[in-house]
Amino acid sequence: MRAAVYQRRVSVDEARAGYLFVLKGSVPFFPPLGREFRLESPAGAEVTCLEAEACACRGPEKPHQHWRLPVGGLARGQRVRVEKLSEDAYRLVVVD
Numbered sequence: 001m002r003a004a005v006y007q008r009r010v011s012v013d014e015a016r017a018g019y020l021f022v023l024k025g026s027v028p029f030f031p032p033l034g035r036e037f038r039l040e041s042p043a044g045a046e047v048t049c050l051e052a053e054a055c056a057c058r059g060p061e062k063p064h065q066h067w068r069l070p071v072g073g074l075a076r077g078q079r080v081r082v083e084k085l086s087e088d089a090y091r092l093v094v095v096d
Helices: 012-017 024-029
Strands: 005-009 019-022 037-041 044-048 051-055 064-070 079-086 089-094
Parallel strands (some): 037 089
Antiparallel strands (some): 079 089
């Protein structure tokens, strides 16, 4: 059974760049890469999609991907929760 929510604490990099990092095991919680969906947040509703970015943070011999969700207005240290409302609609809630 998949989790009903995705939660994490916003890092400095996430707040600065305007995205929420998505852990590999939580990628299936979201629609497939590139498929748009509605995201409600305290800043309003927007259409967004899960993105993948090639990365070599483990060195060039271990290329891999990082997944992220573009979300503006997040602050470092905030704990946020993304709730799945339907297949095409999600809600981002700032927990603290």
